[in-house]
Amino acid sequence: MEENFEQHTIEFFFKKFGITDPDKKAQFLPEVTDIIYDYNMHVVKMEKEKDESRKTALLSDLQEIETKIANIFTNNNSK
Numbered sequence: 001m002e003e004n005f006e007q008h009t010i011e012f013f014f015k016k017f018g019i020t021d022p023d024k025k026a027q028f029l030p031e032v033t034d035i036i037y038d039y040n041m042h043v044v045k046m047e048k049e050k051d052e053s054r055k056t057a058l059l060s061d062l063q064e065i066e067t068k069i070a071n072i073f074t075n076n077n078s079k
């Protein structure tokens with residue numbers, strides 16, 4: 001069950017979702033900055049967490065956050 005989550009930059013997500021246009025990037029920044037920060041903070045918490053049930057909860061949160069990030073990029077990129 002252990003997925004490897006690691007911190008990522010906003011640029012990582014731009015590359016992952018094929019966002020190369022500077023204007024598109026500028027459009028996405030306000031929408032994704034906080035959620036990517038939240039993602040990275042969850043990764044840090046998970047790395048430090050010793051309790052397995054808390055780790056499982058953090059893992060679930062990370063998967064939800066990843067889905068939110070993907071939705072933002074895929075929904076807005078089709079405009």
